[in-house]
Amino acid sequence: MARWPNVPAVQGWLRLDRRGRWMLVDRGVAGFDEAVHGAGSEITSPPIIDFIGRNYQSDAQGRWYWQNGPQRVYVDLDLAPLLLRVMGEAPTQSLITHTGYPVERIERVVSDAQGNVWLLTEHGPGCIDDRDLGALALDLDESESPNAFTGWLTLMGEHRITPMAAPPESTFAFDPRPRY
Secondary structure, X not given: OOXXXXXXXXXXXXXXXXXXXXXXXXXXXOOOXXXXXXOOEEOOOHHHHHHHHHOEEEOOOOEEEXXXXXXEEEEEEOOOOEEEEEEOOOOOOEEEEOOOOEEOOEEEEEEOOOOOEEEEEOOEEEEEXXXXXXXXXXXXXXXXXXXXOEEEEEOOOEEEEEEOOOOHHHHOOOEOOOOO
């Protein structure tokens, strides 16, 4: 790092979609149009995906980034900093992050008005991949909120699900569109 003391951070060209896919937004390409190309192109190379996942973290302001050598590449988040997949069958289910790390601890579970299940884990805040919601052991109550739900999640113990009172980024202290 001492060899490159003033490498500027970048933002706006790496996106994480709601399925946990890394998307490269090709702003430097001739003919780039934000409306047409703004979603980006999926990064499909396994070694690059693994490299990004090993070096993906957050700063003190809740901005998630990929540390690429001396440079921080801030990530625009479509949904959550981490996307969580359900592995196995009940009652021995487990979770894994989109970056390949197993979840060993759940600290909090909330639901939002869109029906997403958010968890605070030892790796940070994440959302259960919506394709896996049906595999979860959920015991739902009538909700106090018109759209979110309450109840219990049985996964690595029993966890009370509460409706989210504020947007996910303020509830879990992350920045979905980092600007500096």
